[in-house]
Amino acid sequence: QKEVEQNSGPLSVPEGAIASLNCTYSDRGSQSFFWYRQYSGKSPELIMFIYSNGDKEDGRFTAQLNKASQYVSLLIRDSQPSDSATYLCAFRSGGYNKLIFGAGTRLAVHP
Amino acid sequence: EAQVTQNPRYLITVTGKKLTVTCSQNMNHEYMSWYRQDPGLGLRQIYYSMNVEVTDKGDVPEGYKVSRKEKRNFPLILESPSPNQTSLYFCASMASGREEQFFGPGTRLTVL
Secondary structure, three states, rough: OEEEOOOOOOOOEEEEOOOEEEEEEEEOOOOOEEEEOOOOOOOOOOOOOOEOOOOEEEOOOOEEEEEOOOOOEEOOOOOOOHHHHEEEEEEEOOOOOEEEOOEEEEEEOOO | OOOOOEOOOOEEEOOOOOOOOOEOOOOOOOOOEEEEEEEOOOOEEEEEEEEEEEEOOOOOOOOOOOOOOOOOEOEEOOOOHHHHHOOEEEEEEEOHHHHHHHHOOEEEEEEE
């Protein structure tokens, strides 16, 4: 069974700090990795995707991928209370539209 | 407005009573999926479709059926619902060659 492991949290960080969210995955063959954000009672929305080892930055968000360690992370700089949500890690497994999601990490940013 | 719509948003039913949850997208997307979300288990893919009349099983297809007769619609059918199908269901669509899945607002289903 292909899996994604995430710490369920909650991860609590003060406003303005860096939040670090981590994810490990089991499928060594996977090439595509995603971070989705889900506010309470809402549907998931894509934040970032990453294919290559290393870092990918988009505004306050940085995704980091290490395929050798089967590890992907999301850094949120200058965290804001509006970043408080559950963050879902996912990878593509097999078919183009076949995604495996983790259970998510709940992030709480306090003023 | 570009969107994925699901109906109903909330449904309480009884064991064995057939039901259909509809999903429609107005973005002309080729790919569509159904997920269920349960506490501690995250999103699990039930079925997905690559285009009209092309569907495939996800990780948890047992007890569900789907059809894709039109590009915009992808209904989820529970022929004989059971209490273990009580969950939050999401439909999603994605354009070919793109990475972002667009999710519907969700359908909360309770099977008594």
